[in-house]
Amino acid sequence: MTHQVHIIGGGLAGSEAAWQLARRGIRVKLSEMRGAGERSPAHQGDALAELVCSNSFRSDDHERNAVGLLHHEMRALGSLVMAAADKSSVPAGSALAVDRDVFSAHVEAALAAQPTLEIVRERIDMLPASGLTIIATGPLTAPALADSIGAATGADSLAFFDAIAPIVHRDSIDMDICWMASRWDKGSGDDGSGKDYINCPMTREEYVAFRQGLLDGEKTEFREWEASTPYFEGCMPIEVMASRGEDTLRFGPMKPVGLDNPHWASPEHPQGRWAHAVVQLRQDNKLGTLWNMVGFQTKLKHAEQVRLFRTIPGLQNAEFARLGGLHRNTFLNSPTLLDRQLRLGSAPHIRFAGQITGCEGYVESASVGLLAGLMTAAQIAGTPWTAPPRTTALGALLSHITGDAEADSYQPMNVNFGLFPPPADEVKKKQRKEAYTGRGKADLAVWLPTVVA
Template identity: 75%
Template structure:
């Protein structure tokens, strides 16, 4: 098939960009390295849009949460990632979590069945010299292509470490020591009847011993060229958090607030008291057979993980479907090397999309892929591109990547209300709702006035 545009990378951003272009009538060649004999350090399958870390797209609350608002905006623009997410959705309280295998299969099926998309399993080693191209190779870009990007940008690569949480087989969890409950008993339509998290409680003594085990456990060693690579705060290894102080985890992923331990009841607390600390597990697949350890991204070596995590009450006989891991992520200095349409300065036929641009998170990566696809569609039709308002989640994220952030200190960023134009005249308690209501109204106006949006 003769194609109008090539997309390099079949992850979340590349898949979303391909979908946005194909449904507008453009022929897309989607090049994906996995399946050609090559594999990254973190992927485990050849499936398009594979989720390599958590299975959560985070909050789905579009009225008070920035990433929930981004969910809403993507749905309004017919995102394939949001479509597949609904098909693969599993209970996760107010968050949106998916069965990762079902999700990837749904994205791949939809793209491969589209007559305007041809998926080619091939490794691309250099940026194309001609032809409209979107590079969406993500944070695990192959070394040869990464070197080509460095040559084209004239800038050293920026990089950070990303950690992966373990996944446990449900039937190996001792539920006589754990219980199912959502924090504060919050439920959504996707929630399980009892709650959405398995909670493993710890006493003060157990917590302190566990903390010491995190500090003493054998860690993955860095290669010499990795020694100065920083972590991204949004995916911090649990032992790195633990090193910040003995109480840090109790106010982070191991906080017991809002959870009633039924094994520790008193006359004053007949429903159970809050545990000193707790390890939470979230459902990872639709069958409910796999559960991931929430916030337990780790760089502990495999043997150390098994030994330490089996000291957690209820996980003494835990069987791990996947242990935690650590991989090096790569991204470009987008404010310096990309223009406002995500095009590479000096080579405007090439756009970048997804995590390689310095956005962070599944949803943010997909959103930038969606925008890159729309920008390319606008260019192919000869229409003028009008960016989404900065007051929207789309616009705030895009503005941060392409110029609002300081190039000298640029780091990966999740969408958050700090990226939005401020509303100083609104009371603090009402500000989140004000941000989202303003964004929804202005996105509607943008959609109505933008020629390239309808498909």
């Protein structure tokens, strides 16, 4: 069978893209290296759509949760991944968890039954020079293909070690304690104010206690295939910096010089105007709803991060869109490399999908595969592509990947309400989650008729 679309990678994203195309009668070749004597360090078997970590698809609450809304939208679009998850679900409260073997078996059987889909067990080492292609090889892309992608995108555009700083929802930061400023007021603000950072001040006592918490906190271990990857200075875990000396952080990411605290301006304030140390947060998306903790990549376990980072003045009620981490990964700097249809600017016959685009999580990966499949189907049909509204979970995630995120700090991200345009100001905080999901569902219903059948 001569294929119209070549999909490389049979994980969640590749399987979902193949399903969306094949069910529309488009001829697809799906290449998967597992089963051809190859396997990534994370995989245990050869099944398509193997779940390599947790068996949870997280919350299925589509009334108050962003990932639950994404579940709802994918079901509305006939997602194979969601259908398989529903058929293989196991009890997990309000979460959607699955029997991973049943789940993968259902996906593979459904794909194998498609008459226009050919599944080939083979390793692909080079980006195809022509023909519609979707690359969905995930965060552990095989070295030869990763080298080919790197050659096509530039060595600095493909990350191989993922230093993730925590990201905080802006409206959970206490600005009665924090203040906005750049060091020495030298910033890039349009108003010339230089107020580019949110600053959290610490006294000496608070700093000493915080540093000790970094040293004592429980850390995650590197996986076997990550252990040989050395740190480089740009992604040094904050707890490693803390271990180098009491003042190392104060001369690094927590440097207080040039940051004059207006909340401490009173002559009676015991600290004076200058903090002993300062934690800075930098805007992470164009909406200004998400802010990342500068220099706070970490191997602390997630629960430990929440506990310790909420001891930082001004972050006592912090809500985290993403927690920190440090692990081997492969992902594109998508905002600079991909267009709004996930196409590589230097080779527009190639689309990327899944975690390699910089999304994080099973459902997010599958959803980007779904979108890549729909975009390719529209291109083959000669139908104009209309992106899902940014008020939907699909649209918010796509916008983040293809342009809303700050390119110089782009990191993998789960779907969360910080990626959505905020609801109307008059919506009360307790009702904001329902406002996000209600608006998203209504806008999805208007958009669905534009999708090629």
